[in-house]
Amino acid sequence: MKGRTIVLDHIEDREAAALMVDGKLDDFLIAADAPTPGTIYRARADRPVKGQGGMFLTTPDGPAFLRQVKGLAPGALLLVQVSGYAEQGKAIPVSNRILFKSRYAIVTPEAPGLNISRSIRDDDTRDQLLEIAHEQMGDSPYGLILRSCCAGADADDIAEDISAMLAQADQVMNDDGTETEVLSEGDGPHILAWRDWTGPAEVVPQAGGFESHGVLDALDMARGTSEPLPGGGHLYVEPTRALVAVDVNTGSDTSLAAGTKANFACAKLLPRALRVRGLAGQITLDLAPMPKKDRRGFESALRAAFKSDPDETILAGWTPLGHFELQRKRSRLPLAEILK
Template sequence: MKGVVIALGSLNGQEVAARMIDGQLEDLLVAMPDGTLAPGAICRARVGRQIKGMGGVFLDLPGGQSGFLRQAKGLRPGQTLLVQVSGVPEPGKAVPVTPRLTIKGRYGIVTPDAPGVNVSRQVTEEGEPARLAALGQAAMAGADASMGLILRSGAEGVAEGVLTEDIAALRDLAQRLLADTSGPPELLLDAPGPHDTAWRDWTTPDPDEVATGPTALRDHGVIDAMDALIAPVVRLPGGASMAVEPTRALVAVDVNTAEGSPAAGLKASIAAARELPRQLRLRGLGGQVLVDFAPFPRKERTTLEQVLRAAFRRDGPATTLAGWTPLGNFELQRRREAMPLAAALRHRGG
């Protein structure tokens, strides 16, 4: 089906949101298990033990969970502070958190300790950046000088009254959170679920249809696409393939081509590089990723690196391209922003 369809439903009692573009799954959100601190959640935490040489400190989080903050300077055991969950931990490890809070809405993001009003670079309509900047300045007038605002791309063309209301709500919420620093570890603001996140973040491009109901996911091919994501092998153009297999230590990616020529190897590797960010994002995979590309001439490495950089630049989660290993594989590090899809469905009996 041509166009953009957002499908909202549930699978095994688990909330799911999907965005299909021209019949292909481009974005997928699956609810994390109950009791899990999802990325975006804001908590009051207590400083625990500091371990020399780790460059950070462990925190006591709500529900008896443990967090890890990559910052120890100026903190003392027993101190309380506000933190935001910044990623999904590896099994058995502490929840990664950050002290830099962002309170995100549909049209704006309030940024405590990051002053100033900024407009997304994706806002390009003539005169719109200036309009939004002026509106943001007016909406933040009287707020604490350390509090900033980012106008999101979805704010482009939105009426002043709607934007002002959204920013005011975010500003009030931020002020309440910043004043709530005393007491035991507590969840102060939970991360939104998949349906609310889809409404908040999937504003561009405008959807042609928002499908809801018990059959929305199946009717629009989401279930079939999810089944394909559980399988390790991804089909690439020209008969090539890419296997994406997570292990406890890393995500292993193996690219194969149907032909044995160097030209075919480069073509398959380029196709894999373009598809890899999407596959990692939809599968909920992050951490260390090791890619064994199909054989191709060594002199073409620069070409492939350019394709990789462009592909990951367009994608969401922060990714560090570490480079080539002595054995000729490519290493990268990707922030964990979601629970692996297979684990999330397995947890709910899927």
């Protein structure tokens, strides 16, 4: 099956969304019991963490942790936004840089100014978007970012999106409550699919879509550890308590270039394998043997593969033992924890 298909369905009464590209599962979102990234709290400062420049906060959903905070006294109220999922037993990670994000627009209360995605290069399109932005924002002190999918989008849809995000920002930022409270819930999988999977795609909203479009079969593979590589090799992805271990196996290929080919195939496949499984944190690649002269090319291939990935990933580099390490933001929970 060629092309992109977005399937909206439920699994075990949990809202879920799948992005199928050429018949393969490219991304998967499912509702979890933990606070959703994007949720905005009115929180209360609890106690500082000496030596880390952070502060533990009290929220309606439990303790949260805010990094790099200065001048915040215990007992003070502040607005924070959930920035990712917490590791088991740890506080909810939050940020005090509040964003109101939708399909076309991002309103930034703490960063004034009108900005358009750099990927939109056509001058006429940029001028048109600036005109829409000025008209909708008026004299608002908030900032605005127009996303790349605004190119070619209907002007009325963009204007409506800006207006909705601006109204939400005004409501939250001007709230004058005096107790800890959830001021805005983060988006669920179906809204996230509409918001972030912006490329042309067939949308299947009917119940039973996961079964009829092969999503359930793809999830069965994703809940395992093995991913096939071109040429007969395999990629083994195994999360441990400390890190995610990725092992590259050349399989039946015994040629001199087998290791190099398998490693470059791993670089191309790895973002999808991690994304679908919801894996993040410290990631260590145990690569197949290849000449050191090919390392730079492998790094370039890996960097290119992660460039279009929505989750922030840092390429940490090589270890003395020849492993390659990554650090990935925890923007979703592991699939194996949700679908047990």
